[in-house]
Amino acid sequence: MSDHKRLVHFGIGAFHRGHQAYYLQKLNEQLPDEDRWYYTGINLRAETSELPSMLKRQNGAYYFKRIAPNGDAEYIQINSIDSIEDASSDVSVIRRVFSCPNVKALTITVTEGGYYLNDNDELNSEHPEIQHDIEVIRQQSGQPATLYGYLAIALLARQKLASGSGSLTVATCDNLRNNGNRLDNAFKQFVSQAGNDILLKWTCDNVTFPCSMVDRITPVPPANLVEDVRQATGVSDACPIMGEDFEQWVIQDSFANEFPPLEKVGVTFTQNVHAYEEAKIRILNGAHFLLSYVGALRGYVTYDQNVRDPELNEWLRRYHQNEVIPTIYDRPFDMEDYRSTILSRFGNAYIADSIERIAMDSISKFPQFVLPTVRLNLERGYMPEAATKLIAHWFAFLSLLVEKRFRFNYRDPYLYVAEKWMVQEDPVTAFTKDPDIWQGLNKRFPLYSETLAKEIRLTLESYQERYP
Incomplete structure (x- = not known):
C-alpha cells in the first residue's frame, strides 16, 4: 500500500x-x-x-x-x-x-x-x-x-x-x-x-x-x-x-x-442530492425494475430486448411520460432529455445487461423504486395505469416462480415474503394488503388495491397457457 x-x-x-x-x-x-x-x-x-x-x-x-x-x-x-x-x-x-x-x-x-x-x-x-x-x-x-x-x-x-x-x-x-x-x-x-x-x-x-x-x-x-x-x-x-x-x-x-x-x-x-436521486431512481431504476419481469416472462435474456419490443416500449413511454415525469417537482435537468438518454442506454445491445441481474432483490427494491410514483399519482387523483400493469407482471413473475411453473435464476434474501403470500387462501389479496410492501397506501386508497388485484388476475390468466 x-x-x-x-x-x-x-x-x-x-x-x-x-x-x-x-x-x-x-x-x-x-x-x-x-x-x-x-x-x-x-x-x-x-x-x-x-x-x-x-x-x-x-x-x-x-x-x-x-x-x-x-x-x-x-x-x-x-x-x-x-x-x-x-x-x-x-x-x-x-x-x-x-x-x-x-x-x-x-x-x-x-x-x-x-x-x-x-x-x-x-x-x-x-x-x-x-x-x-x-x-x-x-x-x-x-x-x-x-x-x-x-x-x-x-x-x-x-x-x-x-x-x-x-x-x-x-x-x-x-x-x-x-x-x-x-x-x-x-x-x-x-x-x-x-x-x-x-x-x-x-x-x-x-x-x-x-x-x-x-x-x-x-x-x-x-x-x-x-x-x-x-x-x-x-x-x-x-x-x-x-x-x-x-x-x-x-x-x-x-x-x-x-x-x-x-x-x-x-x-x-x-x-441538493435529493433532486438528482429522485429523477434517477424513479425514471431509470423504476423502469429498469418493472420492465425486467415482463421481459423475463416473455423469455427475454437481456434488457435491450425489452426496449425493442414495441408493446413494452409503449408501456415504458406511458409510465415515464404520464406517471413519473409529471410527479417529479424538483427538476435539476430537462426530464424529457434525460428520458431520451435513458432509452438510448437501455437499448445498448453491446452492453447486453442481463435481466437476471436487474430482476434480483425485487422485494426490497419495490418500495424504493416504484411505490413513490404510485403514491404521488394517487395523491394527485390520477390512476397510474402503466405502473399498475407492470406491477401486475411483477406479481405474476413471483407467483409463477414460487409455484415452480416458471424457471428463472432469481436471487432475493426476502423471497420468503412472496412465499408467504402464495400460501394464503387468496395470494393476490395477501400481496395488496401487505403493510411492508404498501406502507399504508392500500388503506389510504382501497380502490387502487381493487384495481391492481383485477389487473393481477388478468395478467395471471394471460400466462396460463404459457406456464400451465
Whole structure:
C-alpha cells in the first residue's frame, strides 16, 4: 500500500470498479504523482472472495471496456485500486487498514438489502445477522456478518488515532433514497444497541454520512471479455469489467476529512442530492425494475430486448411520460432529455445487461423504486395505469416462480415474503394488503388495491397457457 491519500471501499464488485475507481483513475491522470489518491478495496463476503484473490495477483489493476450505444469501445486500464484486502474471514484486516491516517473516506456498495432496514426505515434489529453483529461489537470478539459490524470495527480503529486524524467520511453509493442519512440513522441505532456509548458520541463528532446518487450500467462481465481484452490490448487480464459510456456521480458536500477533488472530472458536489436521486431512481431504476419481469416472462435474456419490443416500449413511454415525469417537482435537468438518454442506454445491445441481474432483490427494491410514483399519482387523483400493469407482471413473475411453473435464476434474501403470500387462501389479496410492501397506501386508497388485484388476475390468466 502506497503512502498516498487513500479511500477505502467495501464491496469490490463490477459497479465500484466501473464507477468510483474509474472516476479516481480519471482524476489521477490529471494530478502529479504526489497528489494522487488511491483505493483500498475490501471484500466482506466469503462467496465473493475469488475476485479479490485475482485482483491481488494483478496488484489491483484491470481493464474497463467502455461501450457506446453504437458499439464504439475503448479499453481503459484502471490502476486506482492499489491495495486489495479480504476481510470475509479475518476481521483484523479492517482494524489494520483503518488504523492508517492516510485513509480519509470510505465508500460503500452493498446493494439495498445490505442495509437491513425495516418498513419504518429503522434498523431491522430482529434480523439474526444484525443480532449476531450486535454481540460481536458488544463482546469485541468475533467475525461480523453485516456492513454495520464491519463499519463499527473500522470506526473503533479510527478512534485510536491522534486527535482529528481519525475523522472519516462514509459515503454510501447504493440506490437508496436519502442514503447517507438512512445509513447514519441505522448505524447509530446499531451502535446504541451494542451498548457502546463512547463510539456513538465519537461517531456523532467525527463521521459524516453524505448522501449520493450514482449511475452507470455495469453488467456481469461476459465469459468472452477476458479474450476480448487480450486481443484489444495484448494484456492477459483475469478480471476485466465492461460498462456503458454514461457515468454520473452526485455527492453531498459534507466531508469529515479531506476528499479527492473529483469535481475536476465531472462529479457534482451539491447540497441538493435529493433532486438528482429522485429523477434517477424513479425514471431509470423504476423502469429498469418493472420492465425486467415482463421481459423475463416473455423469455427475454437481456434488457435491450425489452426496449425493442414495441408493446413494452409503449408501456415504458406511458409510465415515464404520464406517471413519473409529471410527479417529479424538483427538476435539476430537462426530464424529457434525460428520458431520451435513458432509452438510448437501455437499448445498448453491446452492453447486453442481463435481466437476471436487474430482476434480483425485487422485494426490497419495490418500495424504493416504484411505490413513490404510485403514491404521488394517487395523491394527485390520477390512476397510474402503466405502473399498475407492470406491477401486475411483477406479481405474476413471483407467483409463477414460487409455484415452480416458471424457471428463472432469481436471487432475493426476502423471497420468503412472496412465499408467504402464495400460501394464503387468496395470494393476490395477501400481496395488496401487505403493510411492508404498501406502507399504508392500500388503506389510504382501497380502490387502487381493487384495481391492481383485477389487473393481477388478468395478467395471471394471460400466462396460463404459457406456464400451465
